[in-house]
Amino acid sequence: MQAAAQEPPYFVTYSDKLEEPGNLEVGLKGLTGSPQDANAFFSPTLELEYGATGWWTTEVYLQGQATHNDSAIFTGFRWENRFRVLLAEHWVNPVLYLEYENVNRADKSLLEITGHDTVTDFQVSNAEGRADVERAIEGKLILSSNAKGWNFSENFIAEKNLANEPWEFGYAVAASRPLALVARSRDCIFCRQNFAAGAELYGGLATIHDFGLEGTSHYAGPTLNFNLRGTTIGFSPQFGLNDNAATVLWRFRVSYEIQQFRDWFRKGEPR
């Protein structure tokens, strides 16, 4: 059996690809790094993504991190929803993203960069960071295009801490393509259509008071996905583009898609 539809190999950027209705994807997204002037860390994020309808996908994230010479802690959760705005395919497909997050300052998942997120955030000890819990809402405008096998996606991010803090902004852009557009006629594992490669660029845009590229961090890197029998394995080294960013971060992702999970709860024979 070959791969299910190839997901774009992005770690931060969202595309217009929603989960198929009734499918449940269980994934683990990992980030590790050894930032300058901070301890090495590993941050796992558990993802549960469900296709509620053809135009609505909902997802829960559970996050944690372990820091060398410090401790391992649970850092919080997020609940996100993505809504496809236009029901047919267009040159640019907009998707609205709404999220509630409850994470503490010790979080190192870097699922996005907003405001003045910089490498100094990694220097905060777990004891200090876990005491500062941030409850925030986040919105993203996701624009995505599919042409000649390529996917191009652009995200504009706006985040508001529910405490009295200013709006923070960020961006992410990415492009990718499967390594082969035509499927082979026989069962294969390492054939090219099971791989997708691309590149990703993301960073912060500071706050509503000082909107711009200064005083925040930016990263870029190549990305690669391998997709087989509902299992996706992704990998990406991501390089800091300015002094506010870590030199390099390593990301990986493993996920499994349970197709038609909702059928488990249906009564009677399928036919």
Add this chain to the structure above:
Amino acid sequence: MSTKGWPKLSILLACSSMLMAASGGWLSKVPDAERRRVNPFGGNREAVAAGAVLFQSNCATCHGKDADGKHSRPSLRSERVAHATDGELAWLLKNGSLWKGMPSWSSLPEQQRWQIIAYLRSLPPQTTEPRRAK
């Protein structure tokens, strides 16, 4: 219109929607240029074989391993699918029918969508009573 007319209008609209859904309302949305498109892999045996593999990976969980429908998801060996043009099926795969639960497969390369259509064309018509289409 008086407010007394609203319940009747609502029922009429609901019935029309259900009729449209049952009769493949998506077909009426396909632009003429798309409708006329021809499968570049039509009749190609390699493409049919590749389409079969793609179908089992991407479509069979919803539409059944034999494409004869599952739960409320329609058979793809129905008369409607047999009579649809290649272009109409390609349009449906690309756009989906999101409101009815059929996702867009635009993330699957176009060539692979054509391979799936080539496979669907190779299937024999359904012999048993087909499932009601969405």
